[in-house]
Amino acid sequence: MGPVVVLAPDKFKGTLTAVQATVGIAAGIRRVRPDAEVRMVPIADGGEGTVDAAVAAGFTRIPVRVGGPTGQPVDAALAVRGRTAVVELAESSGPARLPSGPAPLTADTAGVGELIGRAVELGCTRIVLGLGGSASTDGGSGLARALGVRLLDAAGRELPPGGAALARLDRIERGDLAARLAGVEVVIASDVDNPLLGPKGAAAVYGPQKGATPDEVRILEAALARWAEVVAPELADVPGAGAAGGAGYGALALLGATVRPGIGLLLELLGFDELLDGARLVVTGEGSLDGQTLHGKAPAGVAAAARARGVPVAVVCGRIELSGAQLDAAGIMAAYALADLGPDSITHAKELVEQAGELLARDLLTDPTGPMGPADPMDPTDPTDSEDAS
Known part of the structure; x- marks a missing residue:
């Protein structure tokens, strides 16, 4: 032998x-x-390739057509085994899904929310959310919108997609989000410990990597600050809130997610x-x-x-x-x-x-x-x- x-x-x-x-x-x-x-x-450690790693370890690939970072449909997938689902942000909302170059002010994470919604529909009660390889800096607002949360300005109009629009946010309506996620545990797999805001935050550190100019970084920083003020100010400084253009914050604040080191969580899962x-x-x-x-x-x-x-x-x-x-x-x-x-x-x-x-x-x-x-x-x-x- x-x-x-x-x-x-x-x-x-x-x-x-x-x-x-x-x-x-x-x-x-x-x-x-x-x-x-x-x-x-x-x-994988939560970034690109996380779904493939789960499938190689025996999870079943579930194809899902979702909205990409600019709203155009893309073919993505999640991985499911029993009542556990693995959702990878890069699958639906990564730079490779941009149809014609960076869109730092308008790209969003709606596709991730759609993948999470599909996992819930399949009866999954534990969702491992791999954050990495994001094309957007929207604070996870697109993710929330895809799960039924309404983002409204002072006149009661719904905001358009993207991080920049959050500067006009007046309030959110959560709809049936709590009921949809009742009994569902969301665990973020990420090794990023950046907060949402500030010099080490999502806009300042990662915005330029997504094509944002210095002026656009300032726009996004102010918009994310407004997003945090309306939704859950106390979570903006949580390590990992700045992951994937602030998608970590959206998951923490609206999905009740917890954060685990990506590689440790994935090794356990596999x-x-x-x-x-x-x-x-x-x-x-x-x-x-x-x-x-x-x-x-x-x-x-x-x-x-x-x-x-x-x-x-x-x-x-x-x-x-x-x-x-x-x-x-x-x-x-x-x-x-x-x-x-x-x-x-x-x-x-x-x-x-x-x-x-x-x-x-x-x-x-x-x-x-x-x-x-x-x-x-x-x-x-x-x-x-x-x-x-x-």
């Missing part, structure tokens, strides 16, 4: 999905160790701990292994969970910007960068990720007693081999 290897990479943003990375690494490992038992669990039983090695990964990795991103979460069970961890990534000491401190025994394996690692990512799987299998899975460090002269954890040193 061969070694048990758990593969749990995140996406290589813009290059490989988490599923593609997992399949590629597995193919490389099996060339060297055809006897290996490879357990595949593509992961049954990661059970997959570690008898494992000899865990392989995780992402596009860039850098300083941000160490602050709650998916590979760090996987490494921490595996280390708690005493299972060694290796990483396959697009590029490495961490030293060997930093990798060791994160519980990562070896790292393999596609950029070090061949030119044009983006174009040839599928081939190179398989090559990385072969390399790590030779280095770490040929010793019958357990994983061993990469053989000289190519130690992937040596900082002199990283891009920082070149």
Whole structure:
């Protein structure tokens, strides 16, 4: 009986999905160790790819046609298993859903609300809401509108979609929202700890990434301040309220949501701990292994969970910007960068990720007693081999 290897990479943003990375690494490992038992669990931390990760772990994909960030219909999906649903904001309201470029003042999150509504219709009583990859800065107002909340100006007229319009908000009417969500738990999966307002808030930090000019950032900041004043001022400073253009705030204030660290929640949901039983090695990964990795991103979460069970961890990534000491401190025994394996690692990512799987299998899975460090002269954890040193 061969070694048990758990593969749990995140996406290589813009290059490989988490599923593609997992399949590629597995193919490389099996060339060297055809006897290996490879357990595949593509992961995400609440952002893009969260629904795909849930489906790969046994959830059922439910296609839903919803309104995109500018109101044009888009084909999205949620994932359901039993009475638990996974809803990903990027599925319906991410930048990829914009039909013709950024719309910082008018884009909204109505599609997310429609996905949540569909989950409730299906009888789900626990909704895991992955926040990340938002195209809008609407404070979650679109989400609320899609669930029946009316946003009214002083004359009683409904506001148009988008964050900027919230500056004219006079009051909201919640309709039957409480009745619709009775008995439903909403849990936000997010590692963002920004508040809604201020220099670290949704508009100031993330607005420019969505195409907002400095003047538009000021417009959105004032609009979000009005939104918070009307709805629930006390929640504006809650860590995570600024996630996904303030969608975190909307979920906290109107859906009664709670916030959990994204990767921890997703690993729990995907049954990661059970997959570690008898494992000899865990392989995780992402596009860039850098300083941000160490602050709650998916590979760090996987490494921490595996280390708690005493299972060694290796990483396959697009590029490495961490030293060997930093990798060791994160519980990562070896790292393999596609950029070090061949030119044009983006174009040839599928081939190179398989090559990385072969390399790590030779280095770490040929010793019958357990994983061993990469053989000289190519130690992937040596900082002199990283891009920082070149």
